[in-house]
Amino acid sequence: MAKTLAVPKQNPGEARGVTPADSRRSIGAVMRERVEDQGLMERIARADKAALEALFLRHQTQVFRFVRRIVRNEAAAEELTNEVFLDVWLHARSYEGRSSVTTWILTLAHNRAVSESRRAHVLRISTGKISGTSHQSSPPVKVFT
Numbered sequence: 001m002a003k004t005l006a007v008p009k010q011n012p013g014e015a016r017g018v019t020p021a022d023s024r025r026s027i028g029a030v031m032r033e034r035v036e037d038q039g040l041m042e043r044i045a046r047a048d049k050a051a052l053e054a055l056f057l058r059h060q061t062q063v064f065r066f067v068r069r070i071v072r073n074e075a076a077a078e079e080l081t082n083e084v085f086l087d088v089w090l091h092a093r094s095y096e097g098r099s100s101v102t103t104w105i106l107t108l109a110h111n112r113a114v115s116e117s118r119r120a121h122v123l124r125i126s127t128g129k130i131s132g133t134s135h136q137s138s139p140p141v142k143v144f145t
Contacts, residue, residue, distance in 0.1 A: 033058075037101035044092040056085050059102065063109045070113035071120070080116055084109045 037058070043051035063084055068077035087108050095104055 034100055034102075038097060041092055041095050041097075041101055044089060045095070052085065052089055055088065055101070055105075059105055060085070062102070063105060066106055067109050067113045070110070071116055073120075076116060076120075077113075080109070080112050084112055087112070 037055065040051045040055045044055065060081060064077055064081045067080045067084070068074060071077055071080065084105065088105060091108075095101070099107075
């Protein structure tokens with residue numbers, strides 16, 4: 001006899017393919033937030049500081065946690081989160097709406113975090129502080145004598 005897998009029943013108003021945080025809210029609430037975010041971006045593009053503050057309050061925790069996972073340093077993640085929102089302020093006019101505001105912000109955050117991780121890695125190499133060991137160049141090994 002063939003086994004069948006039970007597929008959980010989808011509740012009305014619940015969409016598949018949304019983030020875990022979205023799944024706890026109604027689709028209407030998620031869509032409303034996305035529209036509000038786009039409105040905030042339009043206002044930020046017109047230099048509305050209150051709109052930037054509202055967007056920051058809405059997304060700061062998500063951006064911070066996302067960046068912290070990449071850089072693995074809480075202080076660096078806090079600084080990078082602030083830099084991301086400075087980028088939002090400076091580049092709001094370049095937001096074209098081809099993706100959600102959250103996706104756009106997290107892309108900025110990812111780029112900042114990866115750059116910082118690379119910079120920190122190069123710094124550790126140049127100072128010889130990799131994993132608690134000295135990373136000094138050793139003399140070349142002669143294979144053929």
